[in-house]
Amino acid sequence: MESLFVLALVGATSLLAAALVRWVGGPSRKRWQAAVGRAFDAVGLGVVFFVANIALGTAVVLLTRAATGTFLSAYLVNDVTLAALSLLQGLVFAGLLAGRRRARGPGGRRSGRGGPAP
Amino acid sequence: MRSALRGLGAAAVAGFLLTAFTPLAAVLSRALALAGPLQPAQAIVVLGGGGVRADGSLTDTSWRRTWRGLELYRAGLAPLLVLAGPRTPEGPVEAEVRAALVGQCGVPAEAVLTAPQGRTTREEAVAIGRLLSARGIHRIILVADAEGMRRAAAAFARQGFAVVPAPAADVPALTAGPEERLEVMRRVVLEALALVYYRAAGYL
Numbered sequence: 001m002e003s004l005f006v007l008a009l010v011g012a013t014s015l016l017a018a019a020l021v022r023w024v025g026g027p028s029r030k031r032w033q034a035a036v037g038r039a040f041d042a043v044g045l046g047v048v049f050f051v052a053n054i055a056l057g058t059a060v061v062l063l064t065r066a067a068t069g070t071f072l073s074a075y076l077v078n079d080v081t082l083a084a085l086s087l088l089q090g091l092v093f094a095g096l097l098a099g100r101r102r103a104r105g106p107g108g109r110r111s112g113r114g115g116p117a118p
Numbered sequence: 119m120r121s122a123l124r125g126l127g128a129a130a131v132a133g134f135l136l137t138a139f140t141p142l143a144a145v146l147s148r149a150l151a152l153a154g155p156l157q158p159a160q161a162i163v164v165l166g167g168g169g170v171r172a173d174g175s176l177t178d179t180s181w182r183r184t185w186r187g188l189e190l191y192r193a194g195l196a197p198l199l200v201l202a203g204p205r206t207p208e209g210p211v212e213a214e215v216r217a218a219l220v221g222q223c224g225v226p227a228e229a230v231l232t233a234p235q236g237r238t239t240r241e242e243a244v245a246i247g248r249l250l251s252a253r254g255i256h257r258i259i260l261v262a263d264a265e266g267m268r269r270a271a272a273a274f275a276r277q278g279f280a281v282v283p284a285p286a287a288d289v290p291a292l293t294a295g296p297e298e299r300l301e302v303m304r305r306v307v308l309e310a311l312a313l314v315y316y317r318a319a320g321y322l
């Protein structure tokens with residue numbers, strides 16, 4: 001029941017937002033697909049950051065234990081904020097990469113600072 | 119690289135939805151859990167569970183495991199209750215706070231043994247192994263979380279104990295909604311990684 005309620009809420013607000021976007025002269029189907037693709041890029045990069053953060057954190061914990069004898073708990077990396085912050089890292093860096101791709105243009109060459117190539 | 123990232127992102131979103139909105143987490147948790155019929159033993163060993171909070175109260179995990187140990191003791195399954203848990207940075211020793219709690223519940227002091235030496239499951243197994251071997255105890259009922267039981271039981275078996283698993287399980291209660299299912303999956307992933315590490319390190 002709780003699951004259905006959550007899904008229904010998200011579905012309703014998504015449909016409402018999509019209708020609103022369409023009403024103000026919304027983008028084509030291709031642009032919708034591109035937007036979803038960019039969201040997946042950001043999430044994928046977030047997963048990469050998440051794995052890197054956990055690997056680095058675990059290495060620091062184990063090395064500190066081995067090198068100094070000071071006990072650090074491996075549960076230090078078991079924190080939900082790490083997932084949220086990794087996703088944020090993914091969003092920022094995916095945005096940077098997308099901006100770099102746009103600057104290079106479709107053929108991969110630089111097209112200047114946002115303006116059309118001469 | 120871009121398509122790999124996109125595929126990874128799509129897989130992560132699919133995994134998130136499967137975890138939050140299907141019984142996948144509970145199924146994986148049950149696969150990791152180790153349970154069998156409860157049998158009498160020489161001692162009930164309750165592993166540490168996250169320590170003591172700054173206000174002196176036990177964490178939820180520690181409290182739940184202590185309560186499970188108390189239930190088993192009251193059922194007459196063993197004459198000795200071994201309560202583990204190290205000193206916390208705030209000062210209190212988890213094992214001693216637990217001992218005080220079961221004392222208030224009517225367990226006589228001579229039936230309680232505290233084991234504050236271990237900070238990890240392996241350290242607990244080694245410390246409690248020494249403590250109980252000296253008393254001629256080789257058969258124990260082990261209380262840990264359901265997901266961690268396989269690793270904990272193997273660590274104690276490595277110390278020469280015959281282990282009767284008694285999970286302090288809260289998985290059925292935790293699988294009611296999406297947030298709880300995600301919590302169970304977090305435990306499952308963490309425990310799977312810990313199992314791999316313990317095997318690689320030769321602790322099991």
